[in-house]
Amino acid sequence: MHTLNMLWCAHNEEVWLRRQKRDKNRQCMENIREMPATLFVQQFRLDKATFEALCHELRHKTSLKGTKEIPFNVKVLCTLSFLATGSYQRIVGVSQHLAQRTASRCIRQVIDALNHSAIMEKWIKFPKTRQDRAFIKQEFQRRFGLPGVIGCIDCTHIALVKPNHEEHLFYNRKGYHSLNVQMVCDSNLLILNVNAKFGGATHDSHIWSSSRVELYIRELNQNNEQVWLLGDSGYP
Known part of the structure; x- marks a missing residue:
């Protein structure tokens, strides 16, 4: 019985942590939407309209996907922040729960998608x-x-x-x-x-x-x- 209680608690804690991450991501995206246009360009080197257009192309022309824990837009913002600064420091401002290892994996996925011929050959x-x-x-x-x-x-x-x-x-x-x-x-x-x-x-x-x-x-x-x-x- 004690073991079952431990498993139940562990499961509930995992569910709670996932909900916390989703809530943080929702709050993150709300903060991004409310961010002044000049600040958005300063942090991500793109304006909001271009960012939305980029996300649209990546969704429809590559295999890049989001997850419940890390939504699609957060992955792209994380990568843009890194490319704009060369540092992981500002990525914390994009999503509070992203560890450096997770951020690194997101950056690799998005860059691989950007290197897709359907994206690369259109713009360069x-x-x-x-x-x-x-x-x-x-x-x-x-x-x-x-x-x-x-x-x-x-x-x-x-x-x-x-x-x-x-x-x-x-x-x-x-x-x-x-x-x-x-x-x-x-x-x-x-x-x-x-x-x-x-x-x-x-x-x-x-x-x-x-x-x-x-x-x-x-x-x-x-x-x-x-x-x-x-x-x-x-x-x-």
């Missing part, structure tokens, strides 16, 4: 047609007086924990371990291309010469289209 795409390139050129010419430019290019160092394998490839000249990520954007700062294959020890010019974008631009110019990417002195 280099201008493939002459018409698309002509539009971007017109925008650079209109806004900045720069002829023939179809994108701006640069690399940025994304810090990471010291890797156990080939550590020297990731130790950059600034004295920490990183990925040296090459990005191309248009005149509206929309990302057109990302190359995140190289460690922080790799020079910008080597990443450029190894990228498919370099070959693509060269082919366009050989066909007398005369288009350019705008970069600093790290690019030939």
